[in-house]
Amino acid sequence: MKKYCYQLIILGKDFGIKNEIIEIFQRRVEDLGIDWSSFIIIDNENCEEYTDSSPAFCIYLGAKTDDNNFTDSDFLTQVTKDASLLLPVVQGTLDNFGDCIPEILNNYNGINLSEEDRNQKVEQIVNNILEGFSLLKKNRKIFISYKRNESTNVAIQLYENLEKHGFDVFLDTHSIRKSEPFQDELWHQMADSEIVIILNTSDFLGSYWTQQELATASQLLLGIVIISWPENSDVIAKHAQISYPLKVQNSDFENSYIHSTLKEKPLSKIIESVESIRARTLASRRDNLISNFMKMAEEEGYQAYLDSYKIISMVKNDKDIIVIPAVGIPKSLNYELSSSFVEEIKKKKFENIFILYDATCVRDFWLRHLKWLDSSLVIKSLNILEVPTWINN
Structure with a gap:
């Protein structure tokens, strides 16, 4: 069998x-x-x-x-x-x-x-x-990007409803503690998100910061759900590798007033859209991480192999190495899940195990935390940005 x-x-x-x-x-x-x-x-x-x-x-x-x-x-x-x-x-x-x-x-x-x-x-x-099955991240993090003077009511409504559906939602007014550096924490949270919801109101792109949020989301290859207000263009979709454009009409708002909240039907459609593109977003980010690593290894004269579990193996300095891609910010859970491979890995004589991640937008204090984990665990972290140096050491 x-x-x-x-x-x-x-x-x-x-x-x-x-x-x-x-x-x-x-x-x-x-x-x-x-x-x-x-x-x-x-x-x-x-x-x-x-x-x-x-x-x-x-x-x-x-x-x-x-x-x-x-x-x-x-x-x-x-x-x-x-x-x-x-x-x-x-x-x-x-x-x-x-x-x-x-x-x-x-x-x-x-x-x-x-x-x-x-x-x-x-x-x-x-x-x-x-x-x-540990094929999707459990934290289900969603980032809401919006202009406060145009769509605060809908942003808060989405925050509350997505939380009820088991998502971990980042909304700037609700999710950053008073003592945190606002902008650094915002980018850090985006780096660990799976989906960005953009409330594409009439002047969304008129703000420097909303432009930066869109550009960063695209750089991180996040899935983007674009909710365009009535009479507004969905041109934003061209900036995203994975996007799901939705158009709301005046009749989709309570009392047909666009500064109010959304009715139940369009609200449910948004939540359904978020659920439906999570797997594609994860796959795109992980495949990008893998392909960049494989290319860097090849450029340095190493042959890397990818198995059906999306695990990379290679030989470096006569040592068998296994590299496990982690989308988002590596946490202790990444190490724990990766440890489930250890028994099988040891059978194949892989003694050097690395968690591969992208440090773009990750805060310095978290990078220091990863270095501390490296000093105490068998499994080590590996920043994709440092792979060329790591390969040659």
Whole structure:
């Protein structure tokens, strides 16, 4: 039997969503440049292929029953005993959550799905799976760029609603402590973001700082959701490698007043758009990091190899080296996740392990923190900007 890298398990009673989850999940996996053959979809018909030795993420589709006789209970019990990640998904509201799932799932946080928010929630489910497999960053950081005198109400509204949907949102008026150097912290937060939301009001590009935010977001290869106000051009899209333009109309605002807040429908569309481009943004930034490293290594006469996990290996000074790309700012979690490769790495005799990252816009205090981690951990950090010097040492 083939050993699969990742197991997506879907159990319960399908209420017309199973195939949609699988199709979007496959697209996101391919967006990330990962071979789809590394995954297996497991349900009650092929549950004998399940193994507790490979990563697994289980979706349980819950629906109310008359006799509490829930589908796939035995296999579900096995999966929970193996401590696999598990996400219950129920129809309607969360008020009847307990009636739609087996008792064994009562302690799990779940997602409710209705026809009104179906697309948004499916994207959220798929991203939960990718995060569970550590294929997407868990911090879900979003940066809002706007002009205070033109769109503060919508910026605050987006901040509050995105936070409710599990995002870590940066808004200048809410996210920088009084003691922090404002501009340095702003660029630092942007460097660790996945998506920038631009509120493209009539004079958005009339400010030096909003111009700088757009230019920096483009330099960092961030995904950009561009929300253009009525009668305003979406020309900003040409500055972004990955962009999702949205146009709002007067009727999309409460009381048709553009300085008020957005209605629920356009607000939900924005959140759905943010969910849908996360994987493409991550893939673009990671691939750029990898390609720059491979090019630098080749220019210095070294042959670097890339495996199906997007891990780089090479020989330097007669030492086997492995390089793990990290998008955004390396934190202790990057090191922890990378350590999960250590056992397999040691089997292949790679004793020198590096976390590759881009230090653009990262604050000095954090770079010093990484140097401190380097002094105490087996895994070391490697700034892409310092690769040519590192190769020749």
